[in-house]
């Protein structure tokens with residue numbers, strides 16, 4: 252099957268409309284006409300990772316999307332043509348290891364298949380993402396969009412949302428939890444909304460004074476400018492859980508200091524080596540953790556919760572021809588709070604796709 256995609260042919264190349272080939276449908280597959288795909292900061296990282304450092308090109312980004320089912324394989328039971336569906340950043344796993352059995356396919360011991368820059372488990376071909384007109388995914392990794400929600404604003408739940416939901420859930424965040432959120436971007440703003448909906452008392456740490464009003468509107472009870480040492484000192488030992496979503500390497504010590512006894516800091520944004528003094532963990536018996544993406548069970552839970560509590564991302568729609576400009580803005584921290592590509596009419600007049 253062909254699809255029209257926004258592809259970077261090689262490292263450093265811009266995203267340009269390109270006809271790509273998708274693998275053919277298998278009995279447990281769902282074929283999707285993509286309508287909206289969120290632009291994740293990880294897409295920016297992927298485009299700027301050279302092959303020397305593990306970058307994969309040609310690259311079609313996109314791992315949080317919604318669309319309509321156009322065809323299903325003969326073993327598919329949960330989906331029908333015309334259904335509104337969502338897919339996140341995992342499209343397959345071994346299904347048999349302990350992690351998969353526990354509903355944590357995102358930690359599959361035999362490596363989950365990533366929606367892009369991964370390898371298909373059956374034929375070994377590279378996976379290409381959903382900045383595209385069409386996608387094929389295994390039924391188990393496809394989800395129904397809650398009918399009460401705007402599908403475009405649901406798309407970011409599938410990466411940004413589930414990435415913050417799993418730590419919130421596993422840490423037992425609920426009424427009365429004192430929750431900190433560091434960095435008010437795609438992940439951060441959803442952590443604030445979800446934390447608030449769970450009943451937590453939410454404190455936002457931001458480097459951007461011009462986000463203070465937004466933070467409060469999103470549901471923050473307190474907002475701290477993280478570059479203000481006095482304000483940071485005033486929040487020492489006041490929090491139970493901190494979700495750090497900052498996209499660059501930074502010192503975690505100031506955020507460990509905001510934790511109270513037995514508190515946990517989840518570092519989700521910067522994924523790489525960091526240096527932490529164990530003294531900052533020792534005092535107060537604190538924990539440092541991370542997480543990424545989510546398994547089938549908890550993704551389902553998240554969508555159910557969001558449907559019930561009317562939680563979606565705050566989005567700005569971007570047309571395919573403006574994608575490079577959107578990346579420039581994302582890079583300069585000028586997004587409120589998730590760009591979502593409108594692919595609903597992309598490629599409609601492209602005869603190659605018929």
Ligand code: NAP
Pocket residue numbers: 290291292293294296410411414433434435436437438439456457458459462496497498499501519520521522542543544581584586588
């Ligand atoms: P985003 O929308 O760009 O948000 C990142 C936020 O970090 C910004 O809004 C900003 O918040 C803060 N920030 C940016 N530059 C900073 C700097 N130089 N110093 C301090 N703060 C800075 O990005 P996102 O899509 O939410 O993704 C955030 C990070 O999570 C990315 O690195 C992404 O790759 C990663 N990620 C991880 C997973 C996972 O599985 N663990 C999944 C998805 C994404 P303020 O303006 O409020 O300071």
Ligand code: ZN
Pocket residue numbers: 291292293294314315340410411
């Ligand atoms: Zn992502």
